[in-house]
Amino acid sequence: MTFVITQACCNDASCVAVCPVQCIRPRPGDSDFATTEQLYIDPATCIDCGACAYECPVDAIFPEEDLPPPLADFRDINADYFALHPLEDVRPLPVKRHRLPDATTEFRVAVIGAGPSAMYAVAELSEMVGVSVTVLERTPTPLGLLRAGVAPDHEGTKLIGERFSRVLQRPNVECLFNVEVGRDVSVAELLIHHHAVICAVGAADDRKLGIPGEDLEGSVSAREFVAWYNGHPDYSDRHFDLSGKRAVVIGNGNVALDVARVLARPASAYEKTTMSDVALEALRGSAIEEVMVVGRRGQVFGAYSTAELLALERLPGVDLLAYPAEVSVTDEELVTAGLEESSFNFARRRGVIDAAARRTPVSPRRIIMRYRLKPTALIGEDAVRGVVLTEADGTSEAVETSLVIRAVGFRARSMPGIPFDSSAGIIPNDAGRIVDPDTGRPLPGLYCAGWVKRGPSGVIGTNRTDSAETVASLLEDLADGRVPQPVGSSTDFADLIRSRQPYLVDRAGWRRIEEAELGAGAATGRTRVKLLNSADLLKAARGA
Numbered sequence: 001m002t003f004v005i006t007q008a009c010c011n012d013a014s015c016v017a018v019c020p021v022q023c024i025r026p027r028p029g030d031s032d033f034a035t036t037e038q039l040y041i042d043p044a045t046c047i048d049c050g051a052c053a054y055e056c057p058v059d060a061i062f063p064e065e066d067l068p069p070p071l072a073d074f075r076d077i078n079a080d081y082f083a084l085h086p087l088e089d090v091r092p093l094p095v096k097r098h099r100l101p102d103a104t105t106e107f108r109v110a111v112i113g114a115g116p117s118a119m120y121a122v123a124e125l126s127e128m129v130g131v132s133v134t135v136l137e138r139t140p141t142p143l144g145l146l147r148a149g150v151a152p153d154h155e156g157t158k159l160i161g162e163r164f165s166r167v168l169q170r171p172n173v174e175c176l177f178n179v180e181v182g183r184d185v186s187v188a189e190l191l192i193h194h195h196a197v198i199c200a201v202g203a204a205d206d207r208k209l210g211i212p213g214e215d216l217e218g219s220v221s222a223r224e225f226v227a228w229y230n231g232h233p234d235y236s237d238r239h240f241d242l243s244g245k246r247a248v249v250i251g252n253g254n255v256a257l258d259v260a261r262v263l264a265r266p267a268s269a270y271e272k273t274t275m276s277d278v279a280l281e282a283l284r285g286s287a288i289e290e291v292m293v294v295g296r297r298g299q300v301f302g303a304y305s306t307a308e309l310l311a312l313e314r315l316p317g318v319d320l321l322a323y324p325a326e327v328s329v330t331d332e333e334l335v336t337a338g339l340e341e342s343s344f345n346f347a348r349r350r351g352v353i354d355a356a357a358r359r360t361p362v363s364p365r366r367i368i369m370r371y372r373l374k375p376t377a378l379i380g381e382d383a384v385r386g387v388v389l390t391e392a393d394g395t396s397e398a399v400e401t402s403l404v405i406r407a408v409g410f411r412a413r414s415m416p417g418i419p420f421d422s423s424a425g426i427i428p429n430d431a432g433r434i435v436d437p438d439t440g441r442p443l444p445g446l447y448c449a450g451w452v453k454r455g456p457s458g459v460i461g462t463n464r465t466d467s468a469e470t471v472a473s474l475l476e477d478l479a480d481g482r483v484p485q486p487v488g489s490s491t492d493f494a495d496l497i498r499s500r501q502p503y504l505v506d507r508a509g510w511r512r513i514e515e516a517e518l519g520a521g522a523a524t525g526r527t528r529v530k531l532l533n534s535a536d537l538l539k540a541a542r543g544a
């Protein structure tokens with residue numbers, strides 16, 4: 001018997017450290033760790049102890065005999081990984097424990113943002129005696145895209161929030177939510193009162209298509225749509241036109257598949273989840289029967305993960321389809337993508353798309369995967385009526401739709417007081433040290449982590465190694481005397497922040513929001529019922 005890692009894996013590698021026989025791969029430091037879709041267990045070596053399943057924060061690991069039927073493919077997926085990457089070095093990874101230099105008795109760090117990258121940085125920092133961490137988050141609740149991005153039907157993934165919440169309960173962590181850095185307090189003011197500032201603000205803008213009609217009503221970014229169905233207070237009152245029979249999603253990464261799933265599945269699939277009540281109501285009245293997912297290149301370049309594609313194939317009541325003429329794979333494409341027919345998971349992914357191209361639709365709803373089509377214009381006077389898709393030879397087709405969702409990527413936004421590389425869309429940095437873009441020299445006390453540091457790529461656990469690198473740089477600078485001494489005290493800072501933002505949500509306020517949302521969920525048989533606007537969130541935080 002073996003244990004098997006499945007779809008919800010978010011690559012945080014928590015399981016690696018606890019495995020007594022070190023049969024989980026890739027591990028942090030392995031050449032494919034940064035790009036792997038998930039981690040895998042070697043069935044030939046696993047001794048069935050269950051330690052990894054206990055440790056996994058998202059319940060992604062199952063004993064093979066308990067694998068739920070929709071996850072059955074993962075038995076072979078785990079085994080196939082080791083057929084291509086035989087297990088070699090099984091020595092445990094060295095355990096790194098940080099501590100402050102002996103001469104440092106107090107070390108104050110401000111972390112901007114409370115998304116996954118911030119949480120991993122806070123977790124590492126707050127483990128050290130003498131460190132205190134101030135977490136500043138612009139919304140009234142923490143967790144960033146874990147709350148407002150991860151799809152409501154990825155309930156396993158959302159479980160990692162419990163681990164992050166425990167970090168925020170530590171006595172040396174101060175929560176200052178509903179505080180926007182750059183509006184309520186400046187980066188310079190944070191540096192006056194802290195030894196260091198870590199900017200972990202994510203990627204709050206979208207990449208553009210740059211085509212005519214992109215700004216028409218009915219053309220929306222995946223960022224807005226996802227934030228809406230997840231109940232982000234800035235987007236909850238948005239309206240999306242779900243009255244047409246077809247929606248078109250541009251892009252073919254996991255976010256595009258999330259959006260396609262939400263549009264194609266019946267609202268009943270989300271009734272018990274954390275989806276916003278406003279979105280649930282809108283989806284109940286949705287007329288959409290077809291979601292077309294459009295990729296610019298061939299299926300070889302699909303940026304979605306194997307697990308997400310497999311899940312799409314198994315949606316009850318939804319047929320996954322493709323056009324036979326668009327799913328061919330050329331040798332040239334394989335070379336460009338650095339793939340071979342025998343590459344790990346390639347045959348599996350291709351099998352799903354090729355089967356989609358052969359399938360006869362029988363279900364009331366469908367997702368159609370389209371390839372090698374470039375959107376060249378959105379058509380319409382005041383609102384979108386269609387999208388023009390153009391092949392490489394210039395042949396165009398106009399696809400009728402009143403809803404186009406652009407899922408072509410995110411971009412970080414610049415923040416006053418912190419340099420920004422607008423062409424790369426990230427903060428210029430060297431291993432997390434923010435650098436002066438002109439000289440390349442580190443700016444004392446300033447660091448960054450997560451999507452704003454490396455760009456919008458990777459899953460939640462990817463941020464763990466990313467934030468660990470930033471924390472290591474910070475501690476190295478501290479040991480080398482390169483971290484400035486703050487002139488303001490923590491009491492001064494507490495006074496300053498309360499004078500600037502009287503409606504800030506502290507830890508007690510956030511706990512009250514949790515109680516209100518989880519309580520409403522328990523009363524209605526749901527995971528949680530989200531409060532959807534800032535006024536209601538702040539009211540709950542006050543206990544009113």
Ligand SMILES: Cc1cc2nc3c(=O)[nH]c(=O)nc-3n(C[C@H](O)[C@H](O)[C@H](O)COP(=O)(O)OP(=O)(O)OC[C@H]3O[C@@H](n4cnc5c(N)ncnc54)[C@H](O)[C@@H]3O)c2cc1C
Nearest residue numbers: 010113115116117138144145149181201202450451459460
């Ligand atoms: C739609 C979508 C679905 C995803 N689904 C999955 C999934 O199923 N599984 C998975 O593993 N990964 C998933 N990911 C990836 C994962 O969410 C990211 O890797 C992760 O959230 C990046 O973390 P971050 O901390 O860098 O950014 P974010 O999560 O964006 O956090 C940034 C935080 O900073 C705050 N902030 C911004 N500006 C300020 C300011 N000026 N002052 C104070 N606070 C500020 C924001 O409000 C936010 O809370 C998904 C991503 C998206 C977009």
Ligand code: SF4
Nearest residue numbers: 019046047049050052
């Ligand atoms: S069950 Fe035990 S031996 Fe098997 S992968 Fe998990 S921790 Fe390792």
Ligand code: SF4
Nearest residue numbers: 009010012013015056
């Ligand atoms: S989520 Fe983390 S602990 Fe769970 S299987 Fe993936 S890497 Fe291991």
